[in-house]
Amino acid sequence: MTGMEEPGRKVAVIGAGKVGTAMASALSSAGYRLVGVSDRDPDARHNAASLLDMEPYADSPEAARSADIVLITTPDGAIEETCREVSASIDVRGKRFIHMSGALSLDALAAAARGGADILCVHPLQTFADLTGALESLPGSTFGVTCDRGLEGWAHGFVSDIGGRLLLVDDSDKAAYHAAAVMACNLMTMVQHGAQSVCGELGFTDSEARKAFMPLVRATVENIARLGPTDALTGPLARGDIDTISSHLQALDRIDPDLSSMYRAISLWGLRLVTERGELNEYEIEDMRKLLED
Template sequence: MRTLSIIGPGRVGRSLGKLFHQLEVFQITSVMSRSLESAVSSSAFIGAGEPVISIEQLSAADVFMLAVPDDEIEHQVSRLRQYALVETDCIVFHCSGSKSSSILAPLRECGAHVASVHPVRSFADPALVVSDFHGTMCGIEGDQLALQTLSAAFGAIGARVFELSPEHKLRYHAASVFASNYLVTLIDVAQQCYVAAGLDLDLAARLAQPLASKTLENCFRLGTTAALTGPIKRGDFETVQRQENDLLSLDRSIAELYKSFVPLTTEIAKRSGAE
């Protein structure tokens, strides 16, 4: 069984580490975090791996997984190279959706095969991720040998792997941000507006939840053009303008967000009318 060292056991690192350990895909050797407390708790969650707090403490491994924030990848690459931990024919991959595997190029010069693997899902609750990871789409790109090994490894934990174009990863990841992160922002803004209209937060959540859930269901069952309802779809632009003016008195940022959606939503409505 190949060995795996995890650098950055946040929610992604913990989840994948536990899956790899549970399903005996990799033998976890080291779990590196910024603090010993985090490293110990992450190792305990995964069920394997020696908790460490610095690169020089990492054990040698066949595979290194960098599950750190995007801005830290380059630094960790430099440290791995500095301490000569990457041996010929080992595999190094990161989990960033926005950065390509080219950021790992200095390690390729050391003989490593590099790649990136981006699971397209929310990792808000690692325990839940572990329980329902099967079927998760994972975008992958990089060196051929690394792709072969990692495609098999992720397939073994239930992932459905697809290839990405490295030159378009920023655009690809922006799509994921719209589909996930900004949905959270929109729901939060909707709840703020309900509360500002005099409702309590519990009722605001109970109103937003079925509305958002059914709309998402319709988007993927019927398509976005058929799923669109509301004032823009009806052509009620006087209502749209009055709502924008009212929101300006509440919060300029929320009003500007509302306004920014008008032209894009109008285009969807036009497509719908043309069908």
């Protein structure tokens, strides 16, 4: 690094999993200096160090000692303990500690705050099934950021540096915010598994089912992005086709009652969208509600 290095841009990563490695890669590309990586798994820390040309440390406090920014990207259950360990071992005054959990509040970094550090949560609204995907998808993501008002400007610059968009989230709203993210991503995945399971009962392989449904899924997501979920809704619920819905429920009851229960629960929520559209009368909607609740 040259003598022209900007101040406050030395980064340590504690937790060399998919998120930590992808974030370190994005920051390195944005001109931040990676000064160390730590992980309890020696293979993980050495792999990350090799990939990103930074020093591996078995000891988390030593990895963080010379850093301006300490990214704690361990599993959620280890964030608070890791922060306490680092804060008890080195002088953290003037450093910025960041965790990337969508569910945890800033309380997880309280030990660093007591030691004089600034604390933030910078959570990527993104899914990371593997490292290759994480490295590709993290830059340009939206990040849910929780911090004191005085740090908002810095956080905006930090996120912008990696091509991200900032979404400010109040600390008291973290659980609801993360639940919304899970609904948008993980629950959709579970519904796809349900659809694939039905196809399995019909004799299709998993691969055949995925190939069949992916164009439909992609078109649906594009419609939601373009129109919003209410106007993107199609199918028997949107049309008020109660006979088709009834036949679906009977078929799913035979295959797996849990699938029928999922169909019912999601469709009951879907009646809110149908009501918002205003294309069916209240009697048609109520008839569908009774069928779904039966």
